[in-house]
Amino acid sequence: xxxxxxxxxxxxxxxxxxxxxxxxxxxxxxxxxxxxxxxxxxxxxxxxxxxxxxxxxxxxxxxxxxxxxxxxxxxxxxxxxxxxxxxxxxxxxxxxxxxxxxxxxxxxxxxxxxxxxxxxxxxxxxxxxxxxxxxxxxxxxxxxxxxxxxxxxxxxxxxxxxxxxxxxxxxxxxxxxxxxxxxxxxxxxxxxxxxxxxxxxxxxxxxxxxxxxxxxxxxxxxxxxxxxxxxxxxxxxxxxxxxxxxxxxxxxxxxxxxxxxxxxxxxxxxxxxxxxxxxxxxxxxxxxxxxxxxxxxxxxxxxxxxxxxxxxxxxxxxxxxxxxxxxxxxxxxxxxxxxxxxxxxxxxxxxxxxxxxxxxxxxxxxxxxxxxxxxxxxxxxxxxxxxxxxxxxxxxxxxxxxxxxxxxxxxxxxxxxxxxxxxxxxxxxxxxxxxxxxxxxxxxxxxxxxxxxxxxxxxxxxxxxxxxxxxxxxxxxxxxxxxxxxxxxxxxxxxxxxxxxxxxxxxxxxxxxxxxxxxxxxxxxxxxxxxxxxxxxxxxxxxxxxxxxxxxxxxxxxxxxxxxxxxxxxxxxxxxxxxxxxxxxxxxxxxxxxxxxxxxxxxxxxxxxxxxxxxxxxxxxxxxxxxx
Numbered sequence: 001x002x003x004x005x006x007x008x009x010x011x012x013x014x015x016x017x018x019x020x021x022x023x024x025x026x027x028x029x030x031x032x033x034x035x036x037x038x039x040x041x042x043x044x045x046x047x048x049x050x051x052x053x054x055x056x057x058x059x060x061x062x063x064x065x066x067x068x069x070x071x072x073x074x075x076x077x078x079x080x081x082x083x084x085x086x087x088x089x090x091x092x093x094x095x096x097x098x099x100x101x102x103x104x105x106x107x108x109x110x111x112x113x114x115x116x117x118x119x120x121x122x123x124x125x126x127x128x129x130x131x132x133x134x135x136x137x138x139x140x141x142x143x144x145x146x147x148x149x150x151x152x153x154x155x156x157x158x159x160x161x162x163x164x165x166x167x168x169x170x171x172x173x174x175x176x177x178x179x180x181x182x183x184x185x186x187x188x189x190x191x192x193x194x195x196x197x198x199x200x201x202x203x204x205x206x207x208x209x210x211x212x213x214x215x216x217x218x219x220x221x222x223x224x225x226x227x228x229x230x231x232x233x234x235x236x237x238x239x240x241x242x243x244x245x246x247x248x249x250x251x252x253x254x255x256x257x258x259x260x261x262x263x264x265x266x267x268x269x270x271x272x273x274x275x276x277x278x279x280x281x282x283x284x285x286x287x288x289x290x291x292x293x294x295x296x297x298x299x300x301x302x303x304x305x306x307x308x309x310x311x312x313x314x315x316x317x318x319x320x321x322x323x324x325x326x327x328x329x330x331x332x333x334x335x336x337x338x339x340x341x342x343x344x345x346x347x348x349x350x351x352x353x354x355x356x357x358x359x360x361x362x363x364x365x366x367x368x369x370x371x372x373x374x375x376x377x378x379x380x381x382x383x384x385x386x387x388x389x390x391x392x393x394x395x396x397x398x399x400x401x402x403x404x405x406x407x408x409x410x411x412x413x414x415x416x417x418x419x420x421x422x423x424x425x426x427x428x429x430x431x432x433x434x435x436x437x438x439x440x441x442x443x444x445x446x447x448x449x450x451x452x453x454x455x456x457x458x459x460x461x462x463x464x465x466x467x468x469x470x471x472x473x474x475x476x477x478x479x480x481x482x483x484x485x486x487x488x489x490x491x492x493x494x495x496x497x498x499x500x501x502x503x504x505x506x507x508x509x510x511x512x513x514x515x516x517x518x519x520x521x522x523x524x525x526x527x528x529x530x531x532x533x534x535x536x537x538x539x540x541x542x543x544x545x546x547x548x549x550x551x552x553x554x555x556x557x558x559x560x561x562x563x564x565x566x567x568x569x570x571x572x573x574x575x576x577x578x579x580x581x582x583x584x585x586x587x588x589x590x591x592x593x594x595x596x597x598x599x600x601x602x603x604x605x606x607x608x609x610x611x612x613x614x615x616x617x618x619x620x621x622x623x624x625x626x627x628x
Contacts, residue, residue: 073593180292207342228385235378239403298324347532361398470529523615565597
């Protein structure tokens, strides 16, 4: 698969998933490797499967595409010719039950995948006692989503019939399909760009006022990252009551589920405003047979009061989702830049890591009225998740014998396992109560959380502008500046809406190094819980000369690596060491290329986010020197 037949840009969604994939540590990338299992008819030969795989690859360019950086630093997708490829075999353990099969699929998803070379999309023939029984596709998320996997499974079954020479019905022919590259080219139109501009404007408005975090709880040290934990409730009761209650409230099931999760999280944290990224399928009309990634988050802002009822919140959530979808057509790099700019203006990092997903299997319909008194309770199971998601709430209706799955994935930093389990069990309990008794006041949910002991008061301090500060962490990080002898943080008007953070500093030097400390602080803005003080106050001055480190000078090897990388990608533009990457107008879209050039120069260890803080580029060079 070396011959390139088409080249073009990524779609907005593809860029977001590609950018996130590169930022994810390799050991966690398996969550972006989607698997599609196809049951083979008895007696199917490996040659027939290989021919079917070729037919499907020929129909869908996404299955034979790679992503690489172009000469200008922009990512490109390259479509390779539809040539026959080797079909690897994998023997299933005996006996091969559902558990063993799931284990094999998980191991295939664990295998490393290079998006920029070779064959990112894999097809593996699974055998039992030498006989083909299943075909497994492993597809990177940048080229697929849930609906695309359904298309892939259906096309594979049709191709198997064709390959066996038994296709008599014209409907089984693999006609030409839509291609994801054509979608990417269509997004370059002026109309799409106007909608992108409007969507980014809305992002900026929300980022100016949203709480800097929705989970103001002390986190694990950066060198000891917390695990994510997934709690699943498998419940036939949710499968029947959620559609039934949604129908009574005259809302969509997804709106009710989003409202209920918002109410439960409000009961846990005490916050009554939630900014969700709701995962939505933005597949264009007419692309029903296209394999590609069309999932994009819509920013949904939900607020409520204790006196709000669940039905009112569900109606509001439905309206908020529609508004979010209307403004959900944006370039991901523009959103990243807007977030970084808002963080710089507010002096605090902004966490937007709360996601919601709702999936209902095709053909799944309400299961009729439920006898609440005898309705079976769901079964809880727990597994490990993967960073960097802080919280993912999702509901899946249909698709297996459990009826519905209610999933809550959170970082161990922000929620205990017992609280996590209590929340998903409350999801089921509240639906059953609503089915039996009608509407529910949200204050009842809050009261239950306090009574049952899973309300968690914040461990951070709230400041003006809905900023949340971890005072201990912020003090510790500011004291790491070499010219600081002592530092004490105080909150002026604590508890008031105009509360400010003051830093009283004792210096080691004969003159106050406010500018240097400000730069040091701005380099830390991406750290959860860190807030740039509103005011620095000099407490005392020691009679010592300023401490200078030779690595502060922007003429060493790491600075030359950064300087050369930025110039190589951005066309020999002047690069100012005392200014940040974004302040100099450099592109987020080309940041992966800059990062790759720095890494190839032998200075790895930093992330994309390090370039997106308001910190000057010279501070990134100093960090690289410390790391190496």
